[in-house]
Amino acid sequence: MTVAPASAETWREWLMSDRPQSRRQASLGRAYGAWRAFARNRLAMAGLGIVLALLLMALFADQLAPYSPTVGDLRTTRLLPPSAAHWFGTDDQGRDILSRIIYGSRITLFVVVLVAVLAAPIGLAVGTIAGYAGGLVDAALMRITDIFLAFPRLILALAFVAALGPGIENAVIAIAITSWPPYARIARAETLTIRQADYIAAVKLMGASPGRIVLRHIMPLCVSSVIVRVTLDMAGIILTAAGLGFLGLGAQPPSPEWGAMIANGRLYVLDQWWVAAAPGAAIFVVSLAFNLLGDGLRDALDPKGVK
Amino acid sequence: MAHAERVQGGGRRNARLLRAADSVGRFLVVILLTYLGLLAVTFFIGRVIPIDPVLAVVGDRAPEHVIARVREEMGLNKPLWEQFFIYVQKVLQGDFGRSVLTSNPVLQDIRRAFPATIELATLGIILGAGIGVPLGVWAAVRRGGLADQLVRVMGLIGYSAPIFWLGLMGLLVFYARLGWVSGPGRIDVAYEYTLTPVTGFMLVDTAMAGEWEAFGNAFSHLILPASLLGYFSLAYISRMTRSFMLNELNQEYVTAARAKGLSEARVIWRHALRNAMVPLVTVIALSYAGLLEGSVLTETVFAWPGLGLYITNSLQNADMNAVLGGTIVVGSIFIGLNLLSDLLYRVLDPRTRATR
Numbered sequence: 214m215t216v217a218p219a220s221a222e223t224w225r226e227w228l229m230s231d232r233p234q235s236r237r238q239a240s241l242g243r244a245y246g247a248w249r250a251f252a253r254n255r256l257a258m259a260g261l262g263i264v265l266a267l268l269l270m271a272l273f274a275d276q277l278a279p280y281s282p283t284v285g286d287l288r289t290t291r292l293l294p295p296s297a298a299h300w301f302g303t304d305d306q307g308r309d310i311l312s313r314i315i316y317g318s319r320i321t322l323f324v325v326v327l328v329a330v331l332a333a334p335i336g337l338a339v340g341t342i343a344g345y346a347g348g349l350v351d352a353a354l355m356r357i358t359d360i361f362l363a364f365p366r367l368i369l370a371l372a373f374v375a376a377l378g379p380g381i382e383n384a385v386i387a388i389a390i391t392s393w394p395p396y397a398r399i400a401r402a403e404t405l406t407i408r409q410a411d412y413i414a415a416v417k418l419m420g421a422s423p424g425r426i427v428l429r430h431i432m433p434l435c436v437s438s439v440i441v442r443v444t445l446d447m448a449g450i451i452l453t454a455a456g457l458g459f460l461g462l463g464a465q466p467p468s469p470e471w472g473a474m475i476a477n478g479r480l481y482v483l484d485q486w487w488v489a490a491a492p493g494a495a496i497f498v499v500s501l502a503f504n505l506l507g508d509g510l511r512d513a514l515d516p517k518g519v520k
Numbered sequence: 521m522a523h524a525e526r527v528q529g530g531g532r533r534n535a536r537l538l539r540a541a542d543s544v545g546r547f548l549v550v551i552l553l554t555y556l557g558l559l560a561v562t563f564f565i566g567r568v569i570p571i572d573p574v575l576a577v578v579g580d581r582a583p584e585h586v587i588a589r590v591r592e593e594m595g596l597n598k599p600l601w602e603q604f605f606i607y608v609q610k611v612l613q614g615d616f617g618r619s620v621l622t623s624n625p626v627l628q629d630i631r632r633a634f635p636a637t638i639e640l641a642t643l644g645i646i647l648g649a650g651i652g653v654p655l656g657v658w659a660a661v662r663r664g665g666l667a668d669q670l671v672r673v674m675g676l677i678g679y680s681a682p683i684f685w686l687g688l689m690g691l692l693v694f695y696a697r698l699g700w701v702s703g704p705g706r707i708d709v710a711y712e713y714t715l716t717p718v719t720g721f722m723l724v725d726t727a728m729a730g731e732w733e734a735f736g737n738a739f740s741h742l743i744l745p746a747s748l749l750g751y752f753s754l755a756y757i758s759r760m761t762r763s764f765m766l767n768e769l770n771q772e773y774v775t776a777a778r779a780k781g782l783s784e785a786r787v788i789w790r791h792a793l794r795n796a797m798v799p800l801v802t803v804i805a806l807s808y809a810g811l812l813e814g815s816v817l818t819e820t821v822f823a824w825p826g827l828g829l830y831i832t833n834s835l836q837n838a839d840m841n842a843v844l845g846g847t848i849v850v851g852s853i854f855i856g857l858n859l860l861s862d863l864l865y866r867v868l869d870p871r872t873r874a875t876r
Contacts, residue, residue: 359550360557363858365813365850368831372562372847375835376569452682456817459684460832475685479821482688483696493685500680 250513257509263502271318280309282316283467292485302487304477306467310488313469314495320470321499324385324454329443331389336396337439341427343397344404355401361394367453374462381464384457388450395446396439403435437514445507448500455496471496551859556608558851562844563607568600616845621837626845629830634849635720636706637819637826640746641811647750648757648811649804655754656761657796660769661788671758678755683748683814687821690744702740704823711737745822749814753807760803764796771795798869805861809854 233239285307301310343354373387457463458472471492478489616626658667711734726735816828834842
């Protein structure tokens with residue numbers, strides 16, 4: 214164990230050291246280097262800021278929202294334009310749109326996190342197994358992946374939701390089913406470059422089973438590129454979920470899902486534009502933030518990708 | 521798929537032909553497998569996921585003998601693989617079943633709705649590629665300049681904004697407030713019944729009939745959704761053009777062309793762009809397929825009576841035959857465009873030419 218130094222200056226030296234004394238120092242040093250590269254990118258930092266703000270918003274929705282997201286006063290607060298009392302106006306049920314957007318951030322995060330948790334491991338497993346096993350297994354798995362890649366994603370998701378029935382959980386499943394193939398592709402490509410490495414041969418000589426090699430020695434190395442790709446896909450996931458919500462196939466009313474809110478505002482868009490404008494702007498800002506964050510991560514973690 | 525096999529010197533004509541036949545054969549197998557995969561997925565969605573497809577057809581109050589008869593008619597008593605076989609056979613004959621909503625055969629409905637979508641997507645891709653390619657070239661030539669920033673910002677907005685929301689806001693601004701364009705639908709009701717559809721493409725039909733007033737009206741309906749779709753393909757195409765052009769401009773042949781004293785315009789547009797066009801054709805073909813998909817949401821916003829609106833209307837009425845028929849048609853076009861772009865790639869790039 215190395216003794217961690219005390220002051221900030223030596224901390225940095227410890228992290229940036231060319232001769233790390235321990236595994237932990239080496240990996241922390243690597244992470245610090247990536248962070249420095251990332252932090253130089255101002256747009257990426259802005260994206261990170263917005264994503265963190267979204268997290269906080271979802272976490273403290275009860276404290277932040279000035280009104281109830283589901284109950285409005287139909288007599289006095291119906292379709293009011295933006296004002297000091299209602300920053301983004303109110304909708305046809307007299308509900309405060311700002312409060313609904315704040316609560317809606319929970320749904321957006323729920324979808325994004327769940328899709329990532331479902332799709333990324335599937336893609337990772339398919340890709341690493343195909344890449345490591347090679348031969349027939351590889352050919353079969355990659356053909357399935359290609360078939361899914363050749364499909365129109367939104368329409369496939371639509372068809373799945375149509376069969377499963379509308380609802381936010383089914384929307385998540387449908388999006389996850391259609392979004393794992395790129396991860397499998399990436400994981401396979403990474404695995405192909407790793408599998409011939411000397412350390413894999415060494416592990417094999419020590420008697421590790423193929424399962425252990427894939428799980429413990431190959432997957433961890435593929436994770437970072439998959440994470441980058443997942444982050445870049447987040448915006449697409451949010452947009453697909455919002456699209457399903459817009460078509461009435463995602464979250465059901467009175468749930469304050471942003472896409473469904475736009476669908477609701479569509480009826481009033483010519484006279485009460487704010488009902489549709491505000492949730493759409495929220496989707497746009499959050500997608501933009503994930504795009505900026507993903508671009509920054511890619512540039513920081515993968516120096517080859519810098520253009 | 522793109523095996524870049526460089527042919528070594530002359531002779532061995534047979535071997536070369538054999539190799540070409542092999543690659544074509546492999547290609548066909550891949551297409552066939554992909555198409556079967558598409559059908560397997562739609563079969564799975566239509567037949568396996570629903571707990572009982574019969575109930576979806578007859579409702580849960582139907583008497584026992586009706587349920588039994590429908591089950592027999594739908595072939596649900598047969599083993600799954602046989603059901604799939606029959607399903608594939610029917611689809612290949614263009615039989616997607618009947619739409620519950622319109623009670624027409626699904627294929628007939630799709631045929632009627634399809635030209636509207638093609639018209640929209642085609643004008644979209646013309647706008648997207650027509651502006652996107654020059655913009656991308658300009659961005660690559662003047663790196664860090666105005667066009668470069670523009671391409672970057674447009675790309676970010678295109679990847680981040682929900683298309684249906686931009687459509688609504690576009691309607692609000694350009695239709696309701698400024699009155700520059702016409703609202704939802706393909707043409708004003710006043711013209712709708714005076715026109716006999718020949719091709720199904722409004723612009724072509726009105727032009728052929730010499731009804732220029734109606735032509736103008738159809739155009740003012742078309743331009744906003746088409747520009748919107750065009751914008752999304754523009755964002756993608758200009759970004760890809762930029763990166764392909766940057767790649768080409770660093771090559772030695774560009775330096776050689778400049779050293780020969782060719783004008784900069786000639787170097788960029790004739791030498792570099794020609795090579796960048798090879799991968800670009802793929803990008804444009806794929807984004808055309810993307811537009812067909814993007815039209816699902818756009819058509820819903822603009823009440824555009826195309827394939828997308830047909831699919832979403834059927835969805836809302838739980839009309840599975842129509843939904844899956846639409847999915848198969850769009851999926852087939854996707855696969856077809858993939859195939860086409862791959863073939864074009866081979867034709868355009870001399871390095872991938874195995875024969876001749």
